[in-house]
Amino acid sequence: MLESLDSQFSILNLVDNEFVPPKSNSYLDDIGPATGATIARVPDSDGRDVDAAVAAAQRAFQAWSRTPAEARSRLLLGLADLIERDADELARIESLDNGKTVKLARAMDIPRAVANFRFFATAILHDSSEAHLTNDAALNYTLHQPIGVAGLISPWNLPLYLLTWKIAPAIASGNCCVAKPSELTPLTAHRLAELVVEAGIPPGVVNIVHGLGPKVGDALTAHPGVPIISFTGGTETGAAVMRNAGPLFKKVSLELGGKNPNVVFADADFDEAVATSMRSSFANQGEICLCGSRIFVERPIFDRFLEAFVAKTRALRVGDPSDDATDVGALVSSAHLAKVSGYLGIAREEGEVLCGGGRPANLPDRLRGGYYLEPAVVRSDRTDCRVMQEEIFGPVVTLTPFDDEAQVVAWANGTRYGLSASLWTRDLERAHRVAAALRAGTVWVNTWLLRDLRVPFGGVGDSGVGREGGRESLRFFTEAKNVCVKMGERR
Ligand code: NAP
Numbered sequence: 001m002l003e004s005l006d007s008q009f010s011i012l013n014l015v016d017n018e019f020v021p022p023k024s025n026s027y028l029d030d031i032g033p034a035t036g037a038t039i040a041r042v043p044d045s046d047g048r049d050v051d052a053a054v055a056a057a058q059r060a061f062q063a064w065s066r067t068p069a070e071a072r073s074r075l076l077l078g079l080a081d082l083i084e085r086d087a088d089e090l091a092r093i094e095s096l097d098n099g100k101t102v103k104l105a106r107a108m109d110i111p112r113a114v115a116n117f118r119f120f121a122t123a124i125l126h127d128s129s130e131a132h133l134t135n136d137a138a139l140n141y142t143l144h145q146p147i148g149v150a151g152l153i154s155p156w157n158l159p160l161y162l163l164t165w166k167i168a169p170a171i172a173s174g175n176c177c178v179a180k181p182s183e184l185t186p187l188t189a190h191r192l193a194e195l196v197v198e199a200g201i202p203p204g205v206v207n208i209v210h211g212l213g214p215k216v217g218d219a220l221t222a223h224p225g226v227p228i229i230s231f232t233g234g235t236e237t238g239a240a241v242m243r244n245a246g247p248l249f250k251k252v253s254l255e256l257g258g259k260n261p262n263v264v265f266a267d268a269d270f271d272e273a274v275a276t277s278m279r280s281s282f283a284n285q286g287e288i289c290l291c292g293s294r295i296f297v298e299r300p301i302f303d304r305f306l307e308a309f310v311a312k313t314r315a316l317r318v319g320d321p322s323d324d325a326t327d328v329g330a331l332v333s334s335a336h337l338a339k340v341s342g343y344l345g346i347a348r349e350e351g352e353v354l355c356g357g358g359r360p361a362n363l364p365d366r367l368r369g370g371y372y373l374e375p376a377v378v379r380s381d382r383t384d385c386r387v388m389q390e391e392i393f394g395p396v397v398t399l400t401p402f403d404d405e406a407q408v409v410a411w412a413n414g415t416r417y418g419l420s421a422s423l424w425t426r427d428l429e430r431a432h433r434v435a436a437a438l439r440a441g442t443v444w445v446n447t448w449l450l451r452d453l454r455v456p457f458g459g460v461g462d463s464g465v466g467r468e469g470g471r472e473s474l475r476f477f478t479e480a481k482n483v484c485v486k487m488g489e490r491r
Helices: 048-063 069-085 085-100 104-124 157-174 187-198 213-222 235-248 270-286 300-312 334-350 405-411 428-437 470-476
Strands: 013-015 016-021 029-030 036-044 131-134 138-146 149-153 176-180 206-208 228-232 253-255 261-264 294-298 352-355 376-381 396-401 420-422 442-445 478-486
Touching: 013 048, 013 187, 048 149, 048 176, 048 206, 048 213, 069 085, 069 104, 069 157, 069 187, 085 104, 085 138, 085 157, 085 187, 104 157, 104 470, 149 157, 149 213, 157 187, 157 228, 157 470, 176 213, 176 478, 213 228, 213 235, 228 235, 235 253, 261 270, 261 405, 270 300, 270 396, 270 420, 294 300, 294 405, 300 352, 300 396, 334 352, 334 376, 334 396, 352 396, 396 405, 405 428, 420 428, 428 442, 470 478
Parallel strands: 149 176, 149 228, 176 206, 228 253, 261 294, 261 420, 294 396, 376 396, 420 442
Antiparallel strands: 013 016, 013 206, 029 036, 131 138, 138 478, 352 376
16 A cells, blocks of 8 residues: 555545445545645545445444354454554554654554554453342343444544554444544555455444544434444544434543643652653654643752753654654644644743744755644743643643642643643652542553553543543443343242
């Protein structure tokens, strides 16, 4: 596929294991963020394509939901092997489509897609169910049964990583699915579709419909034949999903935006806190929902931290995503670059931009049309301003000094979001105390983005509803049924 990419190359929808054009027969341009050039055409699908995909998934559900777990597991493991086989190609495609570095896609995105399938393929073999004995007179047990057709909607920042985080548990549990990737980054989803067919996953189990959120996503969330929706994306879009799904009483999981705090106490391992905070600020161009975009540093080490952090930020190499020497690639789109740059204008009014925020100098001619931005550090002593309250989702972080624990916990918790938080300290008691007090679905202590696929993952407040990951995903994608068996009188 990599060699075929150009402005005339069209990807197609996957319905019933057939590659089909959209009913509208029209396509959208897929722009490569590194150059600003069109690299492919994406189906501009609509409700008719969703109807066809849902019908295929409903047909497939009859057999797939009864396929033994061992057989489902073998098919998913085979798919994981194929992704691993093609990891290098997938990493390059992901980078071309999203603007992230090939280096990062190779180290994080693609291995995680492999792990998602392997994890859920084996989890279903080791899952167990509850039983309750009632007064020695009845035995209750719980069946966890697949639900039907799952609608899976994913964003552009971690395209294959998050798409497979949904497809794997959905189909491992015995559901069939209709997935809608972001139309900004559809290419690895298309390559995955080819691998689904090659792996021998039966027709209709995985269907992929490409296109715009307000058309395809809207049709999927409103479809009466789709009783379960797993959505990852922005908070406002999450509200639109709920408006469609609520009246139809769908089971819904929403993984939404964040404005995550990163709290550094004076007793922290300084070098490690600085190095990891660089990653948690700027990895993937800051386009990870878990990035720590608000850094709070205890006053005694604030100046030293600021100096080290700004120096390291200035030293980041921004540019060609295909070059392994590059640290920060391109933002995903010109619209997103404009949004992030707009926040830097606001930051100049609200605080002080200590470094970055401009276009990198000396970009080669080939990359002149790309969406690059020098990572920016903003000093802000106010916490109620827009740059500290609104999700920017780019390579922009704030630095704020704090004086005591109660103050920083209040500031850390003082946004509408509650996805994740990091804290840095060598004081064990404080680590546990502050971790318990932070309003977030995940708290990392002296680390960041250390993920175990068994743990519950999700947000509080405007960061989401529900939990996925491990058993939580298996429970989300199944319906619990209580079976109560009367045992009769003892003789
Ligand atoms: P987005 O605009 O909300 O889009 C997410 C997905 O929803 C895309 O596939 C999008 O399609 C689709 N969509 C748009 N409008 C829709 C509608 N009315 N109905 C149904 N689907 C619709 O988010 P994004 O800009 O792609 O991603 C960035 C956001 O995702 C950030 O807020 C980030 O924090 C969040 N995120 C959260 C997590 C988490 O785990 N909590 C992980 C990653 C990202 P189009 O692309 O065609 O618009």
